[in-house]
Amino acid sequence: MFNIIVKNNYDEVSLEAFKVMQKALKKENPVLGLATGSSPIGLYQNMIRDHKENGTDYSKVLTWNLDEYVGIPRTHEQSYWTFMHENLFNGIGIPDANVHVPRGDVEDEEAECAAYEESMKGHTIDLQVLGIGTDGHIGFNEPGASFDSLTHLMDLKEQTRKDNARFFNNDINLVPKRAITMGLATIMRSRAIVLIATSEHKADAVFGMIRGEITEECPASILQKHPDVTVILDEGAASKL
Numbered sequence: 001m002f003n004i005i006v007k008n009n010y011d012e013v014s015l016e017a018f019k020v021m022q023k024a025l026k027k028e029n030p031v032l033g034l035a036t037g038s039s040p041i042g043l044y045q046n047m048i049r050d051h052k053e054n055g056t057d058y059s060k061v062l063t064w065n066l067d068e069y070v071g072i073p074r075t076h077e078q079s080y081w082t083f084m085h086e087n088l089f090n091g092i093g094i095p096d097a098n099v100h101v102p103r104g105d106v107e108d109e110e111a112e113c114a115a116y117e118e119s120m121k122g123h124t125i126d127l128q129v130l131g132i133g134t135d136g137h138i139g140f141n142e143p144g145a146s147f148d149s150l151t152h153l154m155d156l157k158e159q160t161r162k163d164n165a166r167f168f169n170n171d172i173n174l175v176p177k178r179a180i181t182m183g184l185a186t187i188m189r190s191r192a193i194v195l196i197a198t199s200e201h202k203a204d205a206v207f208g209m210i211r212g213e214i215t216e217e218c219p220a221s222i223l224q225k226h227p228d229v230t231v232i233l234d235e236g237a238a239s240k241l
């Protein structure tokens with residue numbers, strides 16, 4: 001079930017997402033699912049400010065990230081490990097032992113997928129943060145990924161690699177071709193989801209997710225079956241609803 005909230009600009013969208021996050025953080029030992037991309041950066045900035053100004057404690061918070069590129073080391077400036085440390089973890093004083101990001105620099109990627117899924121056993125994500133790709137992907141579950149998928153390897157679509165080339169000197173050849181991602185079934189296990197999308201280039205994907213047919217061709221459409229999804233949009237992203 002979607003709770004759709006439309007705000008005027010990115011700052012308001014981020015603040016609204018932060019309010020949802022604050023509710024999740026009230027739990028005793030909160031478990032968060034986290035996302036990369038530009039969409040959640042404002043939310044993360046609110047969390048950092050709140051930690052610094054109000055002393056919100058992250059020492060008991062556990063996190064699992066959605067995904068990671070395959071073939072680049074964690075130290076690479078565009079790895080999602082680096083992204084999360086620069087945009088959130090370093091600013092909230094969360095111990096590294098509490099955070100989980102799949103490793104994309106291992107020899108046996110299938111074993112890494114299984115180990116990542118296993119690491120979540122016994123934990124349920126209280127709040128999963130999501131963005132959405134222009135092709136309707138969530139995490140790195142590209143169109144065609146199975147609704148039953150657990151953490152798995154994914155070949156990235158040309159469109160996604162084009163979209164993400166801006167982080168790789170605008171050179172698509174530098175964008176990794178594969179990623180490890182939580183599966184759609186993994187994401188669906190979370191208790192609640194907050195999905196952030198802004199600007200008109202997300203409008204088609206947002207329409208597909210909320211009003212489109214539930215189909216593996218639009219991975220985000222599976223969220224129509226989830227009981228608790230807050231979707232926070234600006235006018236551009238909401239323009240086709």
Ligand SMILES: N[C@@H]1[C@@H](O)[C@H](O)[C@@H](COP(=O)(O)O)O[C@@H]1O
Nearest residue numbers: 035037038039131132133139140
């Ligand atoms: N794997 C990430 C997704 O988790 C993210 O939601 C998407 C949208 O990114 P952005 O928020 O920058 O538009 O991009 C990447 O491909």
